Amino acid sequence: MDRPGGRSLSLGAVTGDDRRGDGLTRDDLFGAVDGAQALRLLQDGNRRFATGHPLGLPADTAATRRALAERGQFPFAVIVGCSDSRVPPEIVFDLGLGQLFVVRTAGNVADAFVLGSVEFAVTQLGARLVVVLGHHLCGAVAGAIEGGDHGPNLRAIVAEIQPSLDAARLTDDVVTNCEDANIRHTLAKLKGSDVLADLAATGAVALIGAKYDVVTGEVDFWV
Numbered sequence: 001m002d003r004p005g006g007r008s009l010s011l012g013a014v015t016g017d018d019r020r021g022d023g024l025t026r027d028d029l030f031g032a033v034d035g036a037q038a039l040r041l042l043q044d045g046n047r048r049f050a051t052g053h054p055l056g057l058p059a060d061t062a063a064t065r066r067a068l069a070e071r072g073q074f075p076f077a078v079i080v081g082c083s084d085s086r087v088p089p090e091i092v093f094d095l096g097l098g099q100l101f102v103v104r105t106a107g108n109v110a111d112a113f114v115l116g117s118v119e120f121a122v123t124q125l126g127a128r129l130v131v132v133l134g135h136h137l138c139g140a141v142a143g144a145i146e147g148g149d150h151g152p153n154l155r156a157i158v159a160e161i162q163p164s165l166d167a168a169r170l171t172d173d174v175v176t177n178c179e180d181a182n183i184r185h186t187l188a189k190l191k192g193s194d195v196l197a198d199l200a201a202t203g204a205v206a207l208i209g210a211k212y213d214v215v216t217g218e219v220d221f222w223v
C-alpha cells in the first residue's frame, strides 16, 4: 500500500513498503533514515497534525505490532520532551508504533537516566536525530518562576531550570526566554555526553532544539 508521507516511514525509506519490518534485517533498518530525512518526517507529521489532517493509526496496526516484535524496534528519531499531557510526541508528529523513541520529564530536563536513554537509542537502535522538544505555557518553567518548595524531587527539577531562569530574569519576557533557555540547556547537556558528541562530530547524529505551541499545534524546529 502506497501512502505518500504516511506512516511506517522509516520502512518506506528503505523499501517503499508500508509494513515496517517485513523481510528486512536489522542491518536494513538500523540508521536507515538519516538526520535530515528524520527532520522532514517530523515536519511533515506535525503539519498534518496542526492542520487537522492527521493520518492517525494505520489499519494494519496489528501487522505493524507483530513486525516490530519480530524484527525489533528501529525508531528514526529521539524526542526528549516535557511530560505535559498536551505535548505527546507521537500525536503532535502524527506517528505511530516503532517510529519515535521518547524520553519525557516535567520541564524536559535531563539527568543521567535521560542521557543514558538517548545514548541507548542512537547506539543500539540507530536513531539519527535527537530533538529536545520544549513548549510554551510549560508548567515546570512556571513553577520554577513562582518559586516555593515542594520537596526534594521537585526541587531537583527546579534546580535544572534555575540557570535558565537566572538568565531570563534579565530580559523583558521572563517566561518565554526561560522556556527557550531551558531547551538550550538540555540540548547542551546532551551535547556534553561523550557518546553523543562523538556521533554528532562525525555527522552520524544530529541534535536540535524545538518548541511546541500548545495553541496552534505547530512545532518550531530550531534549525
Ligand SMILES: [Zn+2]
Pocket: 082, 083, 084, 106, 107, 108, 135, 137, 138, 139, 140, 141
Ligand atoms: Zn512543560
